Amino acid sequence: MKTLVTESVPSGPEGGYPAVVQALRIRGGRPLRGTVDVKGAKNLATKAMVASLLGATESVLRDVPDISDVQVVRSLLEVHGVTISDDGEGVLRLDPSGAVSAHFEEIDAHAGASRIPILFCGPLLHLLGQAFIPDLGGCRIGDRPIDFHLDALRSFGAIVEKLPSGIRLSAPNGLHGANIDLPYPSVGATEQVLLTAVRAKGTTELRNAAIEPEIMDLIAVLQKMGAIISYEPNRVIFIEGVDDLKGYDHRCIFDRNEAASWACAALATDGEIFVAGAKQQEMLTFLNVFRKVGGDFDILEDGIAFRRGAELKAVTVETDVHPGFMTDWQQPLIVALTQATGESVVHETVYENRLGFTRALVQMGADIVVHPEGIADPARRVPRRALEQAAVINGPTPLHGADVVVPDLRGGYSYVIAALAAEGESTVRGVDIIRRGYEKFLDKLSALGADFDVVA
Structure with missing residues (x-):
């Protein structure tokens, strides 16, 4: 079992970072390790x-x-x-x-x-x-x-x-x-x-x-x-x-979207992240998928520790309204699935344009094909919806650095994690939107050992 690093994230305003961040220059290939605190949703x-x-x-x-x-x-x-x-x-x-x-x-x-x-x-x-x-x-x-x-x-x-x-x-x-x-x-x-x-x-x-x-x-x-x-x-x-x-x-109830995002970051970078404040009950569906992919976790009184447990395996996921798998969870998960062995399928049934972010992952070396009208699957449990899409991810594929532009909140977070998992240097532009939903995002990345520079 890997040793969990428990360096805490700085408190207060984002330490020393400008109010508006245009881009991050990220040098990847380093596992993220440490502790992040999630506040209210x-x-x-x-x-x-x-x-x-x-x-x-x-x-x-x-x-x-x-x-x-x-x-x-x-x-x-x-x-x-x-x-x-x-x-x-x-x-x-x-x-x-x-x-x-x-x-x-x-x-x-x-x-x-x-x-x-x-x-x-x-x-x-x-x-x-x-x-x-x-x-x-x-x-x-x-x-x-x-x-x-x-x-x-x-x-x-x-x-x-x-x-x-x-x-x-x-x-x-x-x-x-x-x-x-x-x-x-x-x-x-x-x-x-x-x-x-x-x-x-x-x-x-x-x-x-x-x-x-x-x-x-x-x-x-x-x-x-x-x-x-x-x-x-x-x-x-x-x-x-x-x-x-x-x-x-x-x-406030804790932010389960942020908790799942950091869990996927641990998977994608082969790191270990303790998400303080995360609770099991609200994340049951996510935890099941996390385990099927090959992730491991420890549920403690004050949070959940996430890591890879073994070689990552392909899965099929269908997004749905609660208690199904949240649409906000699939974007960071897809980054991790690029490193899983086999063919994964993500059926996006909530928003019709939420798989557009995968184009940048392909630019970084991922093997992802988006089916704009979805694909048939006899094992489906979620009712088919008129505007759904599907992404087929074949892996594992090594990711390499690239220059990408953030499309939306969860997609932007996913680009940062992909850049941290990739070899070489990436530039992720338009990252300020990530601050819409992730508190002290840059402080947390820094405390987890991410190697990046800020472009103001």
Whole structure:
């Protein structure tokens, strides 16, 4: 058994690195070894921050990651009059008592590439009777239509007006409970319904809801605020609207996406990484695949240690909504699969453009063929979806350095890990997007022994 190095990652702001990083020059071929700490999940923290708008008193959110998506939501809340203080240790205090309507130029200026403004609609309609959504950004990994959101808001009684600059919503008669059946268990649409239904008049029944751990944690936040929410088998959630909600005090669930990313980095570089804060229950599906590939892990009270256990083996993976294998996990896993013996297949069933990042891996020496319309497989368990794709990875193939440009958040992380696993020097451009979802990313790479230079 390999000895686990337990050097800790520096605390505080990213030590000595510029605020904006254009590129990394990475010299690969060195295993990553050490400890990284994961804080609260991006996909919970940002939504819990929005939920603070619903409370009549101050909310306290703990273990908030220091990432750009959190800063975007903070800016949007402050534009709407929410007072926010930060203790510098991941604790935010959010006071909505001064909430006001904001002009669309301010919202647009602060939203940036984030798609989070759509989730402000329900709380703002309750609070102010109106809301505005600018053109939405986000990673270019496929269509994320907001129709699910708008249809749900219309069901609650909102009036939706599409304008050249965005979408204006109003609720002159208030919002009421609704029966909503989502055509797909969308995480964002489920969050929209929860954030809107908790103060709508009457009861809301949501069918085909997303049930990700971050959704369950958001329900816990809302229940602390005074909401009445129950869920049943088969993705059914009931929300009984209440007149008033109070603030909450809540510690975010850990970021399982970041935990899985570092686990895949250990596989790809033949290193060993202890992910402090990771928990078994929320990662059961990932851990099963990790073991099938040939990875090994130790589950401890305060985290999980990841390493290669043997020669890496080919696997077939199908992404799906929870409790399936997350789409966010497949990109870093594909990097590791380039070093596995045999033919691996990854069926991407959630986003139609999420395999485009593999072109750069091919440039680095990987043998990957993407099938734009998916491929037939009689052993499939996930229902076939109209826009799915599949990647066939043949390995092992040695990777070599290259000059690549980051396409999106998870793809960008994957490029960095591929460069660290490759022989020679790589330049990875556009890496600043990685800070959207990975706290102190450069500090963590440095503490794990990565050899790189920053291009500001």
